[in-house]
Amino acid sequence: MKQGIIARGFMQMGFASAALALITGAAGAQSLTPGKGVVVVPVQTAQQEEAFQTRVVIQGLKDLGYDVKRTSEVEYATAHVAIANGDGTFMAAQWQPLQDPFYQSAGGDEKLVRKGVITSNALQGYLIDKKTADKYKITNIAQLKDPAIAKLFDADGDGKADLAGCTPGWGCEKAIEYQLDAYKLRATVTHKQGSYAALMADVFTRYKEGKPILYYTWTPYYVSSVLVPGKDVVWLEVPFSAQPDNPAVSTKLPNGKDYGFVANTQHVMTSKAFAQANPAAAKFFELVNIDVNDINAQNFRMHEGENTSADIDRHVAAWIKAKQRIYDGWLTAARAAAKK
Numbered sequence: 001m002k003q004g005i006i007a008r009g010f011m012q013m014g015f016a017s018a019a020l021a022l023i024t025g026a027a028g029a030q031s032l033t034p035g036k037g038v039v040v041v042p043v044q045t046a047q048q049e050e051a052f053q054t055r056v057v058i059q060g061l062k063d064l065g066y067d068v069k070r071t072s073e074v075e076y077a078t079a080h081v082a083i084a085n086g087d088g089t090f091m092a093a094q095w096q097p098l099q100d101p102f103y104q105s106a107g108g109d110e111k112l113v114r115k116g117v118i119t120s121n122a123l124q125g126y127l128i129d130k131k132t133a134d135k136y137k138i139t140n141i142a143q144l145k146d147p148a149i150a151k152l153f154d155a156d157g158d159g160k161a162d163l164a165g166c167t168p169g170w171g172c173e174k175a176i177e178y179q180l181d182a183y184k185l186r187a188t189v190t191h192k193q194g195s196y197a198a199l200m201a202d203v204f205t206r207y208k209e210g211k212p213i214l215y216y217t218w219t220p221y222y223v224s225s226v227l228v229p230g231k232d233v234v235w236l237e238v239p240f241s242a243q244p245d246n247p248a249v250s251t252k253l254p255n256g257k258d259y260g261f262v263a264n265t266q267h268v269m270t271s272k273a274f275a276q277a278n279p280a281a282a283k284f285f286e287l288v289n290i291d292v293n294d295i296n297a298q299n300f301r302m303h304e305g306e307n308t309s310a311d312i313d314r315h316v317a318a319w320i321k322a323k324q325r326i327y328d329g330w331l332t333a334a335r336a337a338a339k340k
Contacts, residue, residue, distance in 0.1 A: 033065025034280040034338035042071040043079045043088035045170075047196075048307065049221060049299045053118055053290055054092040055316045057268060060284045063331055075169045080106035083271050090285065092118060094269035097262055098171050101245055103269075113275050114267035115285035119292050122266055124172065124218040125259030126163070127233040128153070132212040141260070142183055142239040144214075150188035153214040155206065158190070164199040164215035165191045174244050176216060179260055182242035207232070218264075220292040222299035235259050283337035287330040294319065 040061055044054045051071075058068050072088055076099055082088040084106040094103070094114055103112060126141050132152060133139070144150045144161050153161035166172035173193055180186055192199055200223060203213045207227065217223045227233045238260035241251040252258045268285035275282040298315050306315070320327050 031335055031339065034335055035061060035064045035066030035278065038066050038278060038281075040066045040068045040089045040281070041087070042068065043082055043091045044071050044073055044093070045075055045079065046073050047093075048312075049295075049302060050093040051309075051312050052295060052298045052315060052319075053266075055312060056290060056319065057090065057092045057118075057285070057288055059316060059320060060288060060327070060330065060334075061281060064280050064284065064334055066281065076171060077102045077105070077169060080112070080269070083269060084111040086271060086273065089274055090268055090270040090281075092266075092268050094267045095122065095171070095264045096267060097246075098124070098175075098264050102171065109272070111272055112269060113272050113282075114269050115275070115282060116267065116287060116289065117265045118268055118288055119220060119266040119290055119295060121292055122219055122264040123253075123259065124216070124261035124264065126214065126216055126236045126238075127227070127229065128236060129207060129213045129227075130230075130232060130234050131210075133234045139234075139237060140239060141179075141185070141236045144185055144189050145183075145187075147188055152212045155202070155211075156190075160187075161189045161214055163189055163191050164203050164213075165193050166216055167196045168193055170196075172216065172218070175261065178244035179238065179242050183239060203227075220295035220299065222296065222303040225296050225300035226303065279340065280334040280338035284330055284334040287333060290319075 042054055042058055044050050054071065058071075061068050072082070074082060074088075079088065079091050080094075080099070080102040083091060096103075096114060103114075106112060128138060136149060136152065138149065144153075147159070150161040151159055153163075155162040163176070165176050173191075176191055180189060180191060200215065200217075203215050204226060207213050213227075213233070215223075229235055235257070237258050238251070241247075241249065241258060242260065243249050243251065243262070249262065250258075251260055251262050253263060268288065270282070270285060275285075298319070301315065302311070
């Protein structure tokens, strides 16, 4: 009789332990996926070279349990408004200070937050081929005020230099337009606007044909892997700093060079409401960081033909595997943030 009571006692203890294990396991699973049940809509422009950093962030959110929907493609100004209004969740390529006007117009810090620095030292500016630069000793864009110098870069026969510039709506086109006036280049330089990819395709062709080239670009981007600064092309300095939204700001870099643009940082931008309601995601946004050279290298692979969605996913998976310890640390910190 006593043995039966003892046996039943052990059985009851066993059931209790099993139940406790199930509860603990459920709690543990929940702690690994703090985003479970929360829908996320990534926002990105049609610039597919931004897909790499966007999908690194997407993978992190999926690993945290978030229900990530298909990426919505809109232009930068619209992206800021969409995220501020809750129609999108985050953008992984928000430029500061280049896109500050979009940020402020969409509500600024009252509605939006920029977390951490996903990429730093993003440069912008004007470049020409090194052969022409060396031959004519061209180092500054102001030298294009000379009609003879400007005519070297004439691609359409009108006697003016053709500057392959910026896609309308990106923000950079406003700075270029402002600087053409500030540096008194209107009479000798034409700002070619349109599809940036198409503009650069023409630049690449001219370079291969041995013709002078003049273009605007930024880093991180594949262009600087195709036309390598210092080897194939050179950055042009500007005569003085001139920014449309803050004319007084200095664009001089720490090395003393002035390419006409403040070195930018890129951020993961989300709404203030989402960040407050989702501390795990907010923490991951804050910590995720990708070296500018890694983005350049991946973008170059896309340019060389590895540009399908499956290719980009493969690049992301390989990058995460190479950075696994660091990436896992971001996830651990994000999960810890959810418990506070």
